[in-house]
Amino acid sequence: MPTVKDQKPKRKKRPEINPLLDKKVLTGSEVMIRSLIEEDVDFIFGYPGGVVIPVFDKIYNVSRPKLVLCRHEQGAQHMADGYARASGRPGVCLVTSGPAATNLVTGIATSYMDSIPVVHFTGQVATTAIGNDAFQEVDIIGITRPITKHSYLVRNVEDLAATIKEAFYIATTGRPGPVLIDMPKDVLLSECEFEYPEEADMPGYKPTRHGHVQQIKKAAEAMAGARRPVFYVGGGAVLSDCSQELTKIARKAKIPVTTTLLGLGAFPENDPLSLGMLGMHGTWYSNMAVNEADLVIAVGSRYDDRVTGKVDAFAAKAGHIHIDVDPASISKNIKVDYPIVGDCRSVLQKMLPMVKKSDTAEWLKLIGHWKESHPLKYDDDGTVIKPQYVIEKIHEVCGDDTVVVSDVGQHQMWTALHYNFVKPRTHITSGGLGTMGFGFPAAIGAALSGPKGKVVAIVGDGGFQMTCQEVATAVSQRLEVIVCILNNGFLGMVRQWQELFFGKRYSHTCLEYTNPDFVKLVEAYGAKGLRVTKREDVVPTLREAAGTRNMPVFIDFRTYRHENVFPMIPPGKMATDIIE
Amino acid sequence: MRHTISLLVENKFGVLARISNLFSGKGYNLDSICVGETETPELSRMTIMTSGDDMVIEQIIKQLNRLINVIKVTDLTFDEHVNRELALIKLSCTASMRNSIIQIVEIFQAKIVDISPRTLTIEVTGGHKKVEACINMLQPFGIREIARTGTTALKREYSGSSPDWSAARASA
Numbered sequence: 001m002p003t004v005k006d007q008k009p010k011r012k013k014r015p016e017i018n019p020l021l022d023k024k025v026l027t028g029s030e031v032m033i034r035s036l037i038e039e040d041v042d043f044i045f046g047y048p049g050g051v052v053i054p055v056f057d058k059i060y061n062v063s064r065p066k067l068v069l070c071r072h073e074q075g076a077q078h079m080a081d082g083y084a085r086a087s088g089r090p091g092v093c094l095v096t097s098g099p100a101a102t103n104l105v106t107g108i109a110t111s112y113m114d115s116i117p118v119v120h121f122t123g124q125v126a127t128t129a130i131g132n133d134a135f136q137e138v139d140i141i142g143i144t145r146p147i148t149k150h151s152y153l154v155r156n157v158e159d160l161a162a163t164i165k166e167a168f169y170i171a172t173t174g175r176p177g178p179v180l181i182d183m184p185k186d187v188l189l190s191e192c193e194f195e196y197p198e199e200a201d202m203p204g205y206k207p208t209r210h211g212h213v214q215q216i217k218k219a220a221e222a223m224a225g226a227r228r229p230v231f232y233v234g235g236g237a238v239l240s241d242c243s244q245e246l247t248k249i250a251r252k253a254k255i256p257v258t259t260t261l262l263g264l265g266a267f268p269e270n271d272p273l274s275l276g277m278l279g280m281h282g283t284w285y286s287n288m289a290v291n292e293a294d295l296v297i298a299v300g301s302r303y304d305d306r307v308t309g310k311v312d313a314f315a316a317k318a319g320h321i322h323i324d325v326d327p328a329s330i331s332k333n334i335k336v337d338y339p340i341v342g343d344c345r346s347v348l349q350k351m352l353p354m355v356k357k358s359d360t361a362e363w364l365k366l367i368g369h370w371k372e373s374h375p376l377k378y379d380d381d382g383t384v385i386k387p388q389y390v391i392e393k394i395h396e397v398c399g400d401d402t403v404v405v406s407d408v409g410q411h412q413m414w415t416a417l418h419y420n421f422v423k424p425r426t427h428i429t430s431g432g433l434g435t436m437g438f439g440f441p442a443a444i445g446a447a448l449s450g451p452k453g454k455v456v457a458i459v460g461d462g463g464f465q466m467t468c469q470e471v472a473t474a475v476s477q478r479l480e481v482i483v484c485i486l487n488n489g490f491l492g493m494v495r496q497w498q499e500l501f502f503g504k505r506y507s508h509t510c511l512e513y514t515n516p517d518f519v520k521l522v523e524a525y526g527a528k529g530l531r532v533t534k535r536e537d538v539v540p541t542l543r544e545a546a547g548t549r550n551m552p553v554f555i556d557f558r559t560y561r562h563e564n565v566f567p568m569i570p571p572g573k574m575a576t577d578i579i580e
Numbered sequence: 581m582r583h584t585i586s587l588l589v590e591n592k593f594g595v596l597a598r599i600s601n602l603f604s605g606k607g608y609n610l611d612s613i614c615v616g617e618t619e620t621p622e623l624s625r626m627t628i629m630t631s632g633d634d635m636v637i638e639q640i641i642k643q644l645n646r647l648i649n650v651i652k653v654t655d656l657t658f659d660e661h662v663n664r665e666l667a668l669i670k671l672s673c674t675a676s677m678r679n680s681i682i683q684i685v686e687i688f689q690a691k692i693v694d695i696s697p698r699t700l701t702i703e704v705t706g707g708h709k710k711v712e713a714c715i716n717m718l719q720p721f722g723i724r725e726i727a728r729t730g731t732t733a734l735k736r737e738y739s740g741s742s743p744d745w746s747a748a749r750a751s752a
């Protein structure tokens with residue numbers, strides 16, 4: 001049944017090969033670049049150094065893939081990650097050995113936790129020197145083993161092309177994830193005949209794509225019989241691009257939908273069936289719906305502790321259907337009644353014709369009542385700039401197609417709660433690892449992937465300073481990203497925990513007196529910097545930023561400093577312990 | 581509960597590290613691991629002895645299956661299977677003690693593989709419990725050193741009621 005598009009993105013047309021690379025015998029460096037051309041890679045995010053100088057030398061002549069020079073390897077990794085999240089195509093990263101390779105580690109772990117396809121190329125000392133503590137030698141394969149889907153040390157140049165083929169296949173299929181290829185210096189310099197394999201065939205890697213029809217049928221029957229069903233949708237739904245199918249099924253069966261942080265956008269939040277985000281900082285009604293549900297239909301989600309809180313108490317009255325491409329995600333934390341292993345999109349496509357309208361009128365009435373009695377809200381007396389207000393205005397000014405990339409902290413949760421995402425792949429954030437410093441470089445990657453709409457990064461004053469050297473990258477690429485710094489002069493999220501759980505002892509969370517002047521900072525790089533201290537300037541300044549061409553704009557929003565993120569289920573507690 | 585898990589893996593760089601990393605990283609028990617080449621030189625068989633409740637064992641099997649170089653994972657615990665472990669046991673042994681030790685060696689169908697005026701080295705093979713019992717019986721004589729292989733295992737091929745089965749059992 002040819003229903004599902006291949007997970008591998010379709011190739012437009014055979015890319016042109018630079019004449020300098022169009023020969024039979026190539027060096028390892030040339031093999032690498034030719035292979036990337038075969039994979040239709042348009043950008044490499046990288047940084048040069050010792051052992052990869054030969055590769056950089058070859059890239060010098062090539063217009064595609066284009067090398068984007070970052071200012072720190074962590075930045076390059078987050079850019080490749082953001083590129084992949086926004087476009088669905090694999091991101092590519094190239095750095096040298098030793099410290100450059102270790103600088104990737106935080107980023108690789110970020111991609112691994114959120115199942116993002118990124119292929120990393122690291123230089124390595126010559127095969128003869130490996131193990132001798134040579135200059136800039138580090139066992140990057142060993143260091144990254146727990147945070148990659150797979151990795152390769154290439155010992156012979158003859159293996160390089162096939163390894164790259166496998167790496168892209170592994171990164172983009174099944175449950176996607178980061179792959180690393182370590183390339184010793186002598187491999188990059190020696191020569192071989194170039195031949196790019198048509199297919200990657202690995203005896204131990206055969207991801208299941210199509211769910212078991214009988215299981216899907218049983219699940220559809222359970223859905224029809226449920227009185228209080230709820231969809232619980234995670235990042236896997238976004239990765240498999242199943243929004244259309246999901247939306248059709250939810251509307252046909254009249255089943256409400258809640259999403260995780262990474263699932264935002266998979267179901268339009270302006271639909272009456274949407275409950276918004278669930279979990280620690282989820283809406284009151286989504287957490288209550290899951291708590292009272294008799295059937296939870298998990299799609300590409302993984303029962304993460306930020307979602308479940310106390311696991312035994314999570315959806316305790318419900319049966320569970322779990323659709324996921326990774327069998328290991330199913331019944332990991334909670335015993336599932338209807339496990340379905342397969343690509344979410346393929347499974348939902350098969351399920352769609354089997355779905356009947358469930359008898360959920362009572363249930364939806366109850367939820368409607370909850371939405372009225374416990375709405376998502378924040379106090380706003382109109383005198384200060386509330387961060388939630390800024391986020392609502394960003395949506396108003398920039399529109400539904402805008403890709404919003406958040407960093408980690410309070411602003412991330414406010415973005416998730418108050419932005420109202422309606423399209424898939426318009427919300428990007430580091431969910432699983434919660435990596436501060438991710439947002440801004442990921443936005444650069446997202447912008448380079450050529451999305452339909454604008455790209456806006458929403459970051460905190462703390463997290464922005466972790467990777468702000470990439471302003472130089474954004475300027476050099478003349479990217480029109482808008483970076484909204486929600487500047488509260490605090491490591492806000494930590495300050496909130498200190499306020500609530502540590503007797504208001506604000507130990508080392510106040511940044512106000514040592515923060516740089518962000519406007520001057522970005523101006524020093526040649527970017528445009530704007531500051532907003534009055535509420536009435538929020539919208540005009542956003543408009544100005546949206547109208548600025550050929551350069552990034554950074555807006556320093558001085559937001560109300562003591563705002564907290566609510567609702568909140570304290571860690572390890574259950575839905576009914578929610579603080580509003 | 582103790583489980584015997586058999587793996588068929590590609591004979592590639594770092595495979596053993598990936599598997600042991602998985603166990604240490606996720607906090608699974610790893611009682612023993614035994615690796616060797618198979619009939620096909622590109623493939624190795626690993627036998628892993630581990631323990632945990634049903635949900636943990638299910639996760640272990642799924643996580644092993646996720647590894648790219650792992651081709652097949654079989655939980656042999658509830659299948660009829662042959663499993664063997666080998667131990668080399670070096671005892672302090674003077675001439676006067678030899679006879680009593682030889683008696684024990686015979687009972688366990690073990691072998692004496694090295695002898696010196698003061699020591700005796702015994703090789704015993706069998707299931708985990710048999711090897712354990714043999715070591716316990718030898719303990720009083722003064723064990724100097726022990727080297728054990730860990731368990732290796734293969735599924736039995738009879739199907740229960742087939743007529744050949746008693747013959748197969750007898751020679752096993």
Ligand SMILES: Cc1ncc(C[n+]2csc(CCOP(=O)(O)OP(=O)(O)O)c2C)c(N)n1
Nearest residue numbers: 409410411436460461462463490491492493
């Ligand atoms: C790399 C890293 N270090 C530390 C943390 C812990 N942490 C989580 S949120 C947070 C505060 C973030 O402050 P800021 O960037 O100003 O954003 P805000 O919460 O104020 O919106 C910290 C320190 C983290 N998530 N990542």
